[in-house]
Amino acid sequence: GENVEQHPSTLSVQEGDSAVIKCTYSDSASNYFPWYKQELGKRPQLIIDIRSNVGKKKDQRIAVTLNKTAKHFSLHITETQPEDSAVYFCAASLLSGSARQLTFGSGTQLTVLP
Amino acid sequence: NAGVTQTPKFRVLKTGQSMTLLCAQDMNHEYMYWYRQDPGMGLRLIHYSVGEGTTAKGEVPDGYNVSRLKKQNFLLGLESAAPSQTSVYFCAIRDLAKNIQYFGAGTRLSVL
Numbered sequence: 001g002e003n004v005e006q007h008p009s010t011l012s013v014q015e016g017d018s019a020v021i022k023c024t025y026s027d028s029a030s031n032y033f034p035w036y037k038q039e040l041g042k043r044p045q046l047i048i049d050i051r052s053n054v055g056k057k058k059d060q061r062i063a064v065t066l067n068k069t070a071k072h073f074s075l076h077i078t079e080t081q082p083e084d085s086a087v088y089f090c091a092a093s094l095l096s097g098s099a100r101q102l103t104f105g106s107g108t109q110l111t112v113l114p
Numbered sequence: 115n116a117g118v119t120q121t122p123k124f125r126v127l128k129t130g131q132s133m134t135l136l137c138a139q140d141m142n143h144e145y146m147y148w149y150r151q152d153p154g155m156g157l158r159l160i161h162y163s164v165g166e167g168t169t170a171k172g173e174v175p176d177g178y179n180v181s182r183l184k185k186q187n188f189l190l191g192l193e194s195a196a197p198s199q200t201s202v203y204f205c206a207i208r209d210l211a212k213n214i215q216y217f218g219a220g221t222r223l224s225v226l
Contacts, residue, residue, distance in 0.1 A: 006156075032213065034215070043204065044204070044217050045217070046215070049214075089156055100208060101162055101172065102159075102215055103159075103173075104156040105156055106156040
């Protein structure tokens, strides 16, 4: 089955700096890669996703890049703000097939210091 | 949040007790999932369902059972709770049209 590794497990940045979180996956058939943000005590919520036919996607201050050859993808947050502090999870899955279940990384606790 | 409701929100059990967690959706999504979340381990899939009357095992199914008798409801059962099942449980649905997975608010379970 799919295995997703995520690094780093904790990340502290100064407000205004950039943050980068990296994930690798094992199954070359995976073609859908979402990122979820989970604030303390809340449910995970999708913030951005990318499909395998795209190398980069951007939405305001967040962007995701995908390298299918190397089987890794990254989340980039620019101009970080205190409200970006949360746990971020990457995931991988297939867009088609019977289950389409997401396999998650272990999470990154991002702290933005004022 | 795609109308995914989990009950209860909190529960404390003694070892050996049983309970059922309910996940209800107010849409018509086929795919439903149960995850558990433990510190440092992300979200791990317990069981899932791809439609009414179907269930399948995920990554960590031992000690749990599920049922999907009605399309709107996906139940997760613990027949004999163990301290290792202390966790936060999340239900999710997959919106196939948007290909987005939405999560419920979670159930925090403690087994003493």
